[in-house]
Amino acid sequence: MTSASTQCYAPTANVPGELKIVQDATCTFCGCVCDDIDLTVKDNHIIEAKRACVLGKAWFLNHHTDDRPSCLIDGKPATLEAGYDRAAQILTTGKYPIIYGLSDSPCEAQRVAVSIADWIKGTIDTTTSVCHGPSGMAFQGVGEVTCSLGEVANRGDMIIFWGSNPAESHPRHFTKYSLMPKGMFLPNGRKDRTCVIVDVRRTKSAKAADIFIQIKPRKDFEALWTLRALAKGIELDPELVERETGVALSVFQDLMAKMKACKFGVIFFGMGLTMTRGKHCNSEALLALTRDMNAFTRFTAKPNRGHGNVTGADNVVAWRTGYPFGVNHSRGYARFNPGEYTTSDTLANGEADSGMTIACDPMANFSQPAREHLASIPYIALDTKETPTTRAAAVAFTVATYGINTGGTVYRMDDVPIPLRPAFESPHPSDFDVLTNIEERVKKILGIT
Amino acid sequence: MTSPDYIKISQGTVYDPTNGVDGEVRDIWILDGRIVDAPTDAAVRPSRVIDATGLVVMPGGIDMHCHIAGPKVNVARKMRPEEKRKAELIHSTKLTHSGTMGSVPSTFATGYKYAGLGYTTAFDAAIPPLGARHAHEEFDDTPCIDKGIYLLMGNNHYVMQCLQKNEPEKLKAFIGWLLTAAKGYAPKLVNPGGVEVWKSHQAGNVSGLDSLVDHFQVTPRQIIGGVAKAATELRLPHSVHIHCNNLGMPGNWETTLETMRALEGHRGHITHIQFHSYGGGNGDENTFNSKTIPLAEYVNSHPNITVDVGQVLFGETTSMTGDGPLGYFLSNVYGGKWFSSDTEMESGCGITPIKYRNKSLVHALQWAIGLEWYLLVNDPWRVVMSTDHPNGGSFLAYPQIIRLLMDRTYRQDVIKTCHPQVRERSTLGDLDREYTLNEIAIITRAGPARILGLKDKGHLGAGADADITIYTPHDNKETMFELPRMVIKSGRVIVEQGEIRDPLNGKTLHVQPDYDHEVEADIQTWFEKYYSIRWRNYPVDLSYLNESCVVPLK
The missing domain is CATH 3.40.228.10 (Dimethylsulfoxide Reductase, domain 2)
Structure with missing residues (x-):
């Protein structure tokens, strides 16, 4: 049983019009995970990101909260509660559900995603399968x-x-x-x-x-x-x-x-x-x-790892299942087979019949057969913004951005774990919150205590 | 509150060595997760009575030296898919997560399996402080048991710098700060000084207690003596925990003896001492032999020293160590895949698959030397059962070790299957001693609790944590100990006959020593010069611990 405790640093309150400095914030744009960024925040915007590189500056300064509903069902605005219910229903009715992405989520959210995969006897895979x-x-x-x-x-x-x-x-x-x-x-x-x-x-x-x-x-x-x-x-x-x-x-x-x-x-x-x-x-x-x-x-x-917490995803999936990516639970225990249980393959082979994507955009970068199959099955997408993947999702959650709006833990490319110090709150829920709510409903449907 | 919610374990045959109870039929009362005296009011009825008539009742087991979480354990999980598919399958249930076994089980499986074995507390023995956050995250996913970590300090630059400049007060403050920052339990030395040499020289290592660690110009002897003294002065519940130099090398017994001497009377725990008790020389297998007798004599006559064994069992496993040069050595011996990782300012790491074969002279002797240690240390309170999981074998082999200790006929039968030279090069064949159940209770729970300074664990007196294991007696002690009838953790029945009933998440045991906080400014200056993460992002805050338990100082 996981204790859902670890959302270590919450953003401190912002006073309208006043500057707030967040010292030693962590940039999650790439695998360097630089944790020495000093952010200047004003009115829910980051106006300075000291020591950030060109990519980091773009990550922090260009960040804006998407003005769209936190939840869409079949493209139409819906309540979060309705979204959680529908998501749990999709994940528990499929015969071959897959969960994919995770490399731009904190470990706390990744852990919940692996739990869900375990309960629904699904496949869990991360973007590691298409990079390292x-x-x-x-x-x-x-x-x-x-x-x-x-x-x-x-x-x-x-x-x-x-x-x-x-x-x-x-x-x-x-x-x-x-x-x-x-x-x-x-x-x-x-x-x-x-x-x-x-x-x-x-x-x-x-x-x-x-x-x-x-x-x-x-x-x-x-x-x-x-x-x-x-x-x-x-x-x-x-x-x-x-x-x-x-x-x-x-x-x-x-x-x-x-x-x-x-x-x-x-x-x-x-x-x-x-x-x-x-x-x-x-x-x-x-x-x-x-x-x-x-x-x-x-x-x-x-x-040289790319995504901010792809190394964390490897670690979380490994400590919970024994394998780093491409893990299938359909028999009630973990099996590993890259090429079979990796998402580009479960999709391109037409095997997955439902799914959930977290912080990734397979509709933009997978092969055509994989994309076509994904478009044909019901799936849930969690992302901070609208993407081709969220557009085709049965349930799309707009989530807060890790490291900017939410805390948690990320692993640098050399497996060093680093805490996040968020700058300001988002109107959208964190992926941790969304996944936790979905997990609760999944467990209820499956009778898991 | 209305009437308190008592549980009574009724009429079990109790082994509670700490309180001098050796196989007496007693009732044990539990309230709010702790053991309490029987209520004086005879009208008080327990809400649950566990009938233990005819069963053996002991405190929950305590594994004081294993590798179950953190960076290197997880690397080993990733590195060894090949052993998982043929291992026992851990299915998910309505209560529990799925998992994988093999020599390095996944986190949930680790918790379930320890609990299933009647163990309720375990300490990971080698965490680089920079990876402490990782270990604590894994602990949050390791159910059923209480946990703690020892922090690698034997090659820490600040430690060596303090010793080089002869600044013992600063060293003491640093250790206090580090244990607090990383939520650790004890200072751990792994091949003190040797790992630093490994980082800067091809196949580098120190050769003995008086080898000089270049750049820092200190010796292993100074590191051992200095940290042992600091641990004493900080009044840490556990002493310095030492993996000696020259692990596994023929002739290393002299290094081990010198390490004990280097403690200069301070408390010290020598871990997996089996791997450090070898005679012979020059890496020549033909000269390899047991030197348990002289070392055990030294331990017997020096009450400041405690040991755990690091028993080797025959079969395949994964070697994992903070001893970088040892990992290199082993990978060359076995020729398999090899992982090594150097952690800035702090430590190293080596991992490689290994297989212990009973027909190999070296391996069979390692097995025999481990058993000699249990049988040659007179005081069972100072020798602790361990396999250095997974290095000598899995913690799941503890019942087998118990049988080997309690049944000399069985022991002799196994010796017969080993390399014939084992009888000549060790004394195992001549040792008649058989452990009693009370002594087993000492070396698996009461003793480690005392050595760790855990006053609330390892016994069944009033005030103790209600961590209790109930066994069904059997002539074959392996059978008896491998499948407890019931395991109770914090007053809750978590396992019955191997089935998980209540996979609660345990506590994290750590220390908060008093230290001179003024030294932090100096540590910070050093830290910011050389570390690749920020000072403020280094400490692990309490939100990472499912339930924090600060263990009082001595």
């Missing part, structure tokens, strides 16, 4: 040698970004964690570090690199295995290496020499690796390379 799911699978194969971001700041003297473009996706990554900080063992900051960027195109991040290596598209696996071979001292055919990867063997040899010579290496990798040809094989190659490097020096790896 392959890394999660690779992790199950070889493990991972990793560290917290403060370790990178204090020790990381060789920083490699592979298939990741933090200059655009995680703008404070360089300055806060990976390149610029003057760390305990790196008193000169950037000067004490070597930055290498490996990608298939010259991204904006490439400017930050001491060494930029452009490999052929879809050849990450081959490039990583070239490095694994060099780490082990295996002789390679230069022509073959260059033909396969688009990069001269000598470049890899030079890189490997530098990797062996550094004191504490870190490889950050992104969806350029996990969502291209090879998928989990790519992640596995990178994690294995990192492991291999520990025979020579200290080396760690870390996926």
